[in-house]
Amino acid sequence: MKQSYSNLLRKMVITIYQPIVTRIELFRSTRMWQKGVKATLAKYKKGGAPRFYMLYDQSHKDWAIMTYDPNRKGMLAYRRLVQLGKWKATRYFKNVKDIKAASYYYTPSKWGAIGCNADNKVRAKKLKQWQEYYMYRVSVPMEKLRSYKKKYGIS
Template sequence: MLIAIYQPIVTRIELFRATRMWQKGVKATIAKYKECGAPRFYMLYDKSHKDFAIMTYDPNRKDMLAYRRLVQMGKWKASRYFKNVEDIKAASYYYTPSKWGAIGCDADNKVRAKKLKQWQEYYMYRVSTLMFKLRIYKKEHGID
């Protein structure tokens, strides 16, 4: 009975936290995009630091964080590697417009909503400790 009251409250709180975290990451990505001269930035989640990693795909002149450079140095530890820009674009939780004309997440609200939903799902199952504890409790007590 108590779980019927507790679960919706925890779910709303965690969705709110996920959304706020995503918004802060988007603001940081846009600020980095305006500050630096890289063509496009991608916002990925770094599990080890529990924060967003804002990076470009190709190495650049200003030695900003670049995905291919991290792979070359062996510092990118992930279950899957990105083979091209389309892969990293699909896996990122936000990306800026390209300096060469390709649109970013802000230009299309459907893409922006899809990326937010993608982040919320990831957050709820991989990041949130409250949701993890709730899933364990439900599993222990056989609640569906």
């Protein structure tokens, strides 16, 4: 009897807590993405490279804003990081299309290709992609919630 009450209490607490923490974490992820976009655009305006991609560096818990090809100004470039052996990620990108698909934002190209700002659907898709990644890989409260639910068998 006591066990059933504690299980019901746990389920009730989870049903109250989960929507609140989900909204808070979605808001945090959106704010973090917006700050990353601002930093990417600032780097793009400063110049030097034709296009910048915004990736997330899990080991440093920060944005890795980089170009694909090495450039004259010595800015962070994906191919240069791979050559030096400093790219520690789960996957490597074979071409620009791969890094464009995996990035959470990209600027317009100086040769005419449009960026995420020009198309709202692409921008919304990239934000959604980041929010999903954030909720499962970055957010500590969501990770704790998932482990608690798994521990007590709450679905």
